[in-house]
Amino acid sequence: MIRLAFAGPVQRETMERALIDLVQKNPTRLVKTLVSHTGIPERLVESLIHLAGIPPDCTGAHLPAASRKKLSDLLTGCPLTVKALGNFSVAMVTRGGVALKEVDPKTMESRIVPGLFFAGEVLDIDGDTGGYNLQAAFSTGYSAARGCMERLKENR
16 A cells, blocks of 8 residues: 655645634635645545545535544545556656756756756656666655755755
8 A cells, every 4th residue: 555645745734724724714615625725636636525525515614523634634645555567558658857967866956956856757767667767766756855855954
C-alpha cells in the first residue's frame, strides 16, 4: 500500500483546521467547492468526497466532524493499493524537460533560480523501460530533498 498526499506536505491536523476555517467562513457552500479552494482539481475532490462518504450536495454547515476527519485523512494520506504491474502495452515514454546542464547534480538545485529543485521526469532524462526512469525519479528525488534541507539549514 502507498499513501498519496493530494494536499501536499500538510499534516492531517493542519488540513482539518483549514477545513474548519473554510466551513466557518462559508457554511452554505458545498463541501466540494470549499475543498476545491485548496488547489486540488474538482474531479479529484469529487472522488475524495465520495470516498469519505460525504453526499455531493453536502454543505459546510452539514459536514459531520467524522466526515471532516475522514476527508482530511484522504487529502493528506490517501491509501492506495497497487494491484498489478503494467506491461509494455501500457508503458509510457516522456521526453524533454529541464536541461541537465541547468541543474546541480549533487543537490538537484537549479543553477538559474536558487532554491528551486527538480526531480524525476520533470528533468530531460530518457531511459529504457524497466525501472530506469523510476530509479532516476527516486534518486533525484532523494538528492533534491537533501539539497533542499541543506538550503534550509543555510537560511536559518
